Amino acid sequence: MFDAPVLQRSHGSALVHLDRGRLRDLSQTGSAKAMLPRTHGDRPEIVFLNTSGGLTSGDRLAYRVELGAGTRAVATTQTAERAYRADGPVAEARVDLVLGPGASLDWLPQETILFNGAGLAREARVELGAEARFLGIETVVLGRAAMGEEVGQLRFSDRxxxxxEGRLVLLDPFRLNDDALTRAGNPALLNGMRAMAVLLLIAPDAADALPALRAQLDEPGVTAAASALPGRLVLRALAPDAWPLRRQMIRLIETLRPGALPRVWQN
Structure with a gap:
């Protein structure tokens, strides 16, 4: 009899703190890296990277951005994140975004691809000061359609x-498991789709952008709907594959923010 092998797990965390264009703090440990590439825009750009190549059972990953009062920035990920089969505890991913009064952050990570048997618990916490503006997107893809991959087993929670200023603005939980996947063709669930996205705008004038956003919902094959209340706008979209959804979301992001998307989105 042999003892079960102890498998190596990936742990990483990265923090970037900017204050009015100046870098106040930069720390990174393990598999998490943070880069600040040279850009020609008026906002500094933060690019996060998980050097482990993906997440599997027991891995832990954390990104954090802090912006001082009046600071503007864009944060993204270098490539799509991947969650692989997890035979033990789920992987954990955490994002913390802290914006001072009047700060503005565009959180534009690339897609998360969930492979068959993946286990991932993910949470994003956003703390906004007075008059701060937050634009965020999250996209999830169930396998790679071009590779003929199907996802029938999954443990995924996203929150x-x-x-x-300490008051709850939005609580948005989402969960997919094996039981839900068996009913994924239901119109109340995924309606047979395998790519999904949520786009959020939290700003004093967020509701004003709703007509312009709805006017851009014209990508073939993509089903989307948007709604707004004072101070927040939420859009959800579904598609049979990642590429039409990506094209649609790019147009929506460009409608809500001036300037080009981060360079890594153009690869």
Whole structure:
């Protein structure tokens, strides 16, 4: 009899703190890296990277951005994140975004691809100061359609919590498991789709952008709907594959923010 092997797990965390264009703090440990590439825009750009190549059972990954009062920035990921089969505990991913009064952050990570048997618990917490502006997107893809991959087993939970000056603005939980996947063709669930996205705008004038956003919902094969209340706008979209959804979301992001998307989105 042999003891079960102890498998190596990936742990990483990265923090970037900017204050009015100046880098106040940069720390990174393990598999998490943060880069600040040279750009020609008026906002500094933060690019996060998980050097482990993906997430599997027991891995832990954390990204954090802090912006001082009046600071503007864009944060993204270098490539799509991947969650692989997890035979033990789920992987954990955490994002913390803290914006001072009047700050503005565009959180534009690339897709998360969930492979068959993946286990991932993910949470994003956003803390906004007075008059701060937050634009965020999250896209999830069930396998790679071009490779003929199907996802029939999954443990995935995704939770977004947004507060302004300590008061809850939005709580957005989502969960997919094996039982839900057996009913994924139901119109109340995924309606047979394998790519999904949520786009959020939290700003004093967020509701004003709703007509322009709805006017851009014209990508073939993509089903989307948007709604708004004072101070927040939420859009959800579904597609049979990642590429039409990506094209649609790019147009929506460009409608809500000036300037080009981060360079890594153009690869």
């Amino acid at each position: 977004r919590v947004i507060r302004r």
